[in-house]
Amino acid sequence: MYENMFRVDRNSHESLQKQIRRQIAIAIINRQLPLHQPLPSIRKLAGELNVSINTLALAYEALKQDGFICSRDRSGFFINQDIYQEHSPSEKYADLIPPNKENSFDYQNFFLSRSYNLPRISKPSDCLVRYNYPFICGLVDPTLFPIASWRECIRDSVNVIEVKNWAADFSRIDDPLLLEQLVQRVLSKRGLVAHPDEVLITIGGQQALYIAIKTLLREGSTFAMEDPGYPDVMNIALMESMNIRTLPVDHKGLIISDEIKDCDCIYTTPSHHFPTTVTMPLERRQALLELTRQSNTFIIEDDYEAEISFNDTPPPALKSLDNWGNVIYTGSLSKSLLPGLRIGYMVGDRDFIREAKALRHHIIRHPPVNNQRSVALFMQRGYFDRFVTKLTREYKQRSQIMAQSLEHYLPGSAVAPSFGGGSFWVKLPEPIDALELQRLCKQDSVWFEPGGAMFADSEQNKNYLRLGYSSINQSLIPEGIAIISKHVNNLLNA
């Protein structure tokens, strides 16, 4: 295999020996060569590359000197284990890669104004391991997850018949069992009457939002969202070069104004506003539907965390009141199952879903078939409902402890979410900068999300936090809030 990985350029200014040496070093730095297999012998590789044995012997000797390889008597040359154990050897040998950066395409400059440079909420992926008090949002407490039931479902989704089915092309058909379970167990609780042809499975709620925005809008369309609101949606709209407006929010959610009439589409989170957690009352929902119908404005309703409602009769989704069809509903199982599975869904008119499915085909063909079936079985066997009940009970307790702790340590800073969900929105006195507070709290092993990033003007809204409780143990909540409070007071008295 090595003749494909290493090659020599006889027109290069670099000597053959140095070319070979550099290429092998890079492959080792990349950890691309298996650790416990000998490198090809000098004679063999020299023959494959058509260079002299002497040239290759010198290259190997230099690699040995530099600590990349070592020789073992009679067994030949091996990679030096230490190199693979170093956390990031590439930094140590930075001069080797890339070989001649000035001679390569400048992507950094090319991408200056693209996706990477958009602001994103950053959640450390090792958050649960690294912090004792992880007030992180959007993750599921792994200690609550019924692993045995889940293993049973994935095992049963991999029998011979199922695997046979996976071999097919599923870009036009979502798993019928998953669609059936979704409409019966999830959508009906939100008051949604939907035929399976009116539902599309997506890679998490994120893809449902992306597809909704891409399908309904074009470059230059006017798109509005709540302020504060979900920054990822802002980013999708920015990436697609829309005219973006932000609309104010009060204690009843999105404020209905004539400005909405000028928009092609608005994004809203009526049942449980992101990030303030307030619920939009029925009259306002009806007014919103009436207004958007007059102005031909689409509504993207993000019903995130809807499964986790503390209310026996939670307010139904806005979509359930939509007789005209301009509401596109999105949701996901990331909050009630596992976010890593990436199962989301969208609901709309069947002609809309047909188009959304065609767009989905262009983007990914279809979501992985095995996960669709495992989740469908998990629902069909009742495990999902049981897990949601358990999660809801647990979260309700945590929410009460959160409310008590916040009232005790940071009185008046937060209103307990009436809908449910997994987070509190906290407003601190104005001089507090949540980013500064986060830096201090991290030192005491507390992690939370600063709220500024959820505002169009983050500079003017530095004094907000979002405290998630879905991943933190009940007993740790008061201590965690006490630590935050301690730093808040220190900052106020500084």
Place this chain on the structure above:
Amino acid sequence: MYENMFRVDRNSHESLQKQIRRQIAIAIINRQLPLHQPLPSIRKLAGELNVSINTLALAYEALKQDGFICSRDRSGFFINQDIYQEHSPSEKYADLIPPNKENSFDYQNFFLSRSYNLPRISKPSDCLVRYNYPFICGLVDPTLFPIASWRECIRDSVNVIEVKNWAADFSRIDDPLLLEQLVQRVLSKRGLVAHPDEVLITIGGQQALYIAIKTLLREGSTFAMEDPGYPDVMNIALMESMNIRTLPVDHKGLIISDEIKDCDCIYTTPSHHFPTTVTMPLERRQALLELTRQSNTFIIEDDYEAEISFNDTPPPALKSLDNWGNVIYTGSLSKSLLPGLRIGYMVGDRDFIREAKALRHHIIRHPPVNNQRSVALFMQRGYFDRFVTKLTREYKQRSQIMAQSLEHYLPGSAVAPSFGGGSFWVKLPEPIDALELQRLCKQDSVWFEPGGAMFADSEQNKNYLRLGYSSINQSLIPEGIAIISKHVNNLLNA
């Protein structure tokens, strides 16, 4: 739960009784109500909807008359099982849904020129079950797949520690084990020296192509692809409103011409041209790299089916010769594992990958974590290499039988692919219309892909077929080709 699903509008012209009747009927047609649970009692639902008991009793009676529900003594009303057993009850009761289509948003008209209306290659999802001779491309023969090993890997990927990991947010980190295995076992065989930071995991090869096109181009950019070529790529480019050119292909693949210089990006399949299967020789690859470097043209190299090479030393990927960095390499494990898992990947400069990852975040956040880990284990334990060896051996035999059968029944119509892969490209005499031929062959349980859809001008290229052999048993190949040949001769003599 029913008060959320059903509601009455007292301002409607429709009577309350009829509103309730229609809503329950739709929920039943949607299969949204659990079959073996009683409907709410007349008294209960009347109370919830705040209508008279008499109104509700009339509604239930009408539903019973229409066959939607039945009453069982003392247990109340149940859904009529027959309704759920009908294949598509919605057609029978089409007048009920949607209730008043003239009063709903007209998506069909709104989407007239969007994704759904783009031409797509249609593969029946039940192809393997429905046809005895499935000459279908891109599917894996499920009888060859090592299910026991795969089950072991998915089982081991769902232990407590792994599930804990899934709870985290993985939009910035792909599974390190999968990246390591990919560079060591898959990319190295294609001559690619790549650091894990230069690799991105995607939802199949499709998403790799979508991300590459979206990242490198903007509306109005000039994009070129091979003709014939991969229609899905044409569709992505059309959807993103690019200027699209098609470039001719000969027996050495894409023809290098100065026209390439005018393009911002070209899409090519050099190692194994889609759909003709020819391989681009080294000199032409070098000329292509030289030319595109001069003109600042990006190359998207689709190395599809690259794992299945019959050659002991297959030609390395174009990307392996790319010193400047303008080549973005895409591939997938759909042909060598299971397409339903949707594992693809792309390789490029690390600044490019950083941007591609940010775009991926906007589209889907990240690919499902569980599948990444299962595939990584499948590779680490050597099952993947063993399966690819088995597949390649089997496909090589099938390819030989294909070549012999085609030479015997349709002499001169096809050249055996030198690279490998899973299909033959067949040119029939000009009067033959492959769509007509397909219709006739289907009657004899033979399925194949007509080739016209792969050309920019499908009208002028009706006489091509693509015959996949990855899903057809060896012993059936000669019979299948004989049937095609019979119909070809009938058409020629007609």
